[in-house]
Amino acid sequence: GKAGRPVAIHNGVHDSNAALHAYRRQQLGSLTVVSTGTWVVVLNPDCPLDVLDRDRDMLVNVDVDGGPVPTIRFMGGREFAVISAGWQGAISPASIQRVIDAGIMALPSFAPGGPMPDRVGEVIGGA
Known part of the structure; x- marks a missing residue:
């Protein structure tokens, strides 16, 4: 058959990795990047590789330069969706303060995986 046409391939970069690269270019010193969304991704280039536990994500x-970046992750966006049960609306600073004052906390995990895979999520505190 006919020879195929050349195709240009351009590499992309994940948003968390792009943020790490941007901050490194600013030469801020040691840093940790926390990127939130469906996944919460935490990148810490100074973390020793031997402390990572693959069973805890x-x-x-x-x-972007091919170097290792120790990373942890969990499905924070999914956890929020489970806890909020689809609730939509404005959250006022006063509402946030009432939750803090009442000692209400969500403890992991409401989604599979993450750093506490064997823990069942629960909301504690309050009156």
């Missing part, structure tokens, strides 16, 4: 990603 700790892994080594690769930065």
Whole structure:
């Protein structure tokens, strides 16, 4: 058959890794990037690799220069969706303060995986 046409391939970068790269370029010193969304991704280039536990969603990603980046992750967005049960509306600073004052806390895990895979999520505190 005919020879195929050349195709240009352009690499992309994940938003968490792009943020890490941008902050590193600012030469701020040691840093940790916390990127939130469906996944909460925490990148800490200074974390020793030997402390990572793959059973707790700790892994080594690769930065834009090919270097190792210790990473932990959990499905924070999904956890929020489970806890909020689809509730939509404004959250006032006063409402947030009432929750804090009442000692109400959500303890992991409401979604599978993450750093506490064997723990069943619960909301504690309050009157």
